[in-house]
Amino acid sequence: MENALVILVISILLLIISIPFLFFFRRSSDIRLENDHLVFRYPFSKKEITLNEELKSWQLQEAYFLRLGKTYALNLEMKNGKWKSVSSRFNGDTFQEIFQYLDTQYGQLRKSDNR
Numbered sequence: 001m002e003n004a005l006v007i008l009v010i011s012i013l014l015l016i017i018s019i020p021f022l023f024f025f026r027r028s029s030d031i032r033l034e035n036d037h038l039v040f041r042y043p044f045s046k047k048e049i050t051l052n053e054e055l056k057s058w059q060l061q062e063a064y065f066l067r068l069g070k071t072y073a074l075n076l077e078m079k080n081g082k083w084k085s086v087s088s089r090f091n092g093d094t095f096q097e098i099f100q101y102l103d104t105q106y107g108q109l110r111k112s113d114n115r
Helices: 002-025 094-105
Strands: 030-034 037-041 046-050 057-066 067-078 083-087
Touching: 030 094, 067 094, 083 094
Parallel strands: none
Antiparallel strands: 030 037, 037 046, 057 067, 067 083
């Protein structure tokens, strides 16, 4: 009986400790451009978007933050009505590559930028 209670208390404590990590890592992602596929890798899942089939429009958004300075985001509108966003703040290494690819291959789908 005492062993079951100790195991229960320890598992509850581990759950309480792990919840902040789950909330922190659920939004972090690794984004890669592989040919015409945009691959979002999250800690617990993977989402692949085929741009020529699913992309409806895209736009570049510019934002000024007091502490961070100027950051950019690519907002991708899918044909099913959902939106995906790629930020230069969190994905700086792949942001420029994705922006150049969208500009050359899908320039006709670009909407006016939000300013």
